[in-house]
Amino acid sequence: MNPRRKQRLFAVSSIGVLLVLSIGFMLYALQDSIDVFYTPTEIMQGKQKTGQKPVLGQRLRIGGLVVPGSVSRDEATLAVSFDLMDTGPKVTVQFNGSLPDLFREGQGIVATGILEKENLIVAHEVLAKHDEEYMPPELAEQLKGIKHVKPEEAGY
Amino acid sequence: MWKWINSFAKPEKAHWLATVLIPWFAVVAIVSLIVGITWGLGFAPPDYQQGDSFRIIYIHVPSAILAMGAYVAMAVGALVGIVWQWRTAFMFMIAIAPVGAVMTFISLFTGSFWGKPMWGTWWIWDARLTSQLILLFLYLGVIALYSAFDDKQQAGKASGVMAMVGVINIPIIHYSVEWWNTLHQGATITKIGKPSIAPDMLWPLLICIVGFAAFIGWVTLIRMKNEIVIRDMHRPWVAKMFGVVTPQKLRRSDKILGGTAQTSEQREAK
Numbered sequence: 189m190n191p192r193r194k195q196r197l198f199a200v201s202s203i204g205v206l207l208v209l210s211i212g213f214m215l216y217a218l219q220d221s222i223d224v225f226y227t228p229t230e231i232m233q234g235k236q237k238t239g240q241k242p243v244l245g246q247r248l249r250i251g252g253l254v255v256p257g258s259v260s261r262d263e264a265t266l267a268v269s270f271d272l273m274d275t276g277p278k279v280t281v282q283f284n285g286s287l288p289d290l291f292r293e294g295q296g297i298v299a300t301g302i303l304e305k306e307n308l309i310v311a312h313e314v315l316a317k318h319d320e321e322y323m324p325p326e327l328a329e330q331l332k333g334i335k336h337v338k339p340e341e342a343g344y
Numbered sequence: 345m346w347k348w349i350n351s352f353a354k355p356e357k358a359h360w361l362a363t364v365l366i367p368w369f370a371v372v373a374i375v376s377l378i379v380g381i382t383w384g385l386g387f388a389p390p391d392y393q394q395g396d397s398f399r400i401i402y403i404h405v406p407s408a409i410l411a412m413g414a415y416v417a418m419a420v421g422a423l424v425g426i427v428w429q430w431r432t433a434f435m436f437m438i439a440i441a442p443v444g445a446v447m448t449f450i451s452l453f454t455g456s457f458w459g460k461p462m463w464g465t466w467w468i469w470d471a472r473l474t475s476q477l478i479l480l481f482l483y484l485g486v487i488a489l490y491s492a493f494d495d496k497q498q499a500g501k502a503s504g505v506m507a508m509v510g511v512i513n514i515p516i517i518h519y520s521v522e523w524w525n526t527l528h529q530g531a532t533i534t535k536i537g538k539p540s541i542a543p544d545m546l547w548p549l550l551i552c553i554v555g556f557a558a559f560i561g562w563v564t565l566i567r568m569k570n571e572i573v574i575r576d577m578h579r580p581w582v583a584k585m586f587g588v589v590t591p592q593k594l595r596r597s598d599k600i601l602g603g604t605a606q607t608s609e610q611r612e613a614k
Contacts, residue, residue, distance in 0.1 A: 316463055
């Protein structure tokens with residue numbers, strides 16, 4: 189390789205290394221702010237690394253699995269309340285509005301709202317998170333024991 | 345070997361290679377897109393949770409993966425252009441940039457249309473969606489910077505640097521779903537181990553990815569051929585290829601394209 193090419197290659201690669209380092213530090217510093225939601229455990233016990241806990245009245249997002257059997261609906265209105273959990277404690281979410289199609293017990297949910305009590309969130313938006321697994325209904329029934337029901341038949 | 349690779353720095357050799365490759369890419373693209381999309385949209389089984397809505401995966405995933413793939417290809421072109429000073433590498437870079445930008449847009453657009461019924465929202469500022477949006481802006485930035493210069497060799501250098509710097513975004517997009525909590529689900533097929541998708545759903549997806557890749561190659565090569573011919577309009581090999589070109593005709597095309605770009609080309613020619 190001739191010296192000029194070598195020089196250019198060296199310049200390009202050193203810029204590359206510096207860039208990777210600086211972006212790396214930046215993302216490391218922003219680590220906690222980039223998460224789109226808190227998990228229920230993080231709300232109760234604080235972020236794993238920093239121990240930072242959300243304060244009451246804070247607007248935040250929570251993401252967790254809907255605890256089976258915890259969904260209770262108001263007969264007359266759209267109001268609904270359910271518990272979310274990941275690996276530790278549960279947090280209750282109250283919501284008044286229509287739920288996404290994928291909402292069901294055991295499903296991952298991301299809710300945006302205000303932290304009213306330590307373990308209570310009043311949400312104004314509920315989003316469903318789905319996982320990266322795709323399979324036909326028959327296979328799912330066999331493997332996971334989940335029966336696919338159309339949302340209009342599920343009664344949510 | 346190096347000598348052979350280096351010969352593609354010559355515009356006429358690159359033009360010849362593109363001409364040879366185009367029909368192959370075209371055939372692969374047409375066949376696999378027809379097979380993959382018909383299979384995916386018409387015959388693959390519905391998903392156990394999402395029903396038929398999941399079928400948008402057959403457009404969304406190929407466009408998203410190849411938006412990143414095209415970016416890496418563009419950055420490699422920029423690297424070769426800057427370090428080895430190939431004019432053709434910059435021509436390749438600017439040929440693939442709009443194609444990649446369109447792929448990025450398709451992935452964002454289909455993602456929104458998937459997100460609304462499934463997640464319940466068109467858009468959320470989570471790490472995956474945001475970094476993909478940044479990818480679109482990077483593409484647009486490279487195109488805009490390239491068009492801002494009249495001297496296309498200068499343009500190639502400036503936008504090439506931008507293209508290379510932007511590569512840092514590619515691993516961020518890929519790992520965003522692992523490093524942070526996101527609403528977007530994790531990787532289905534581009535992960536170590538078994539893909540978490542049933543085989544009868546996976547095959548059409550893989551065929552669609554091949555089809556999208558060939559389509560990008562096809563369109564890019566056509567664009568590159570045009571770029572080469574436009575930039576080398578005054579060189580004898582182009583004149584020979586298109587038959588006899590009288591000096592008057594040349595001067596007319598000079599006016600159409602604007603004078604400044606041509607003078608730099610002529611300077612290079614000497």
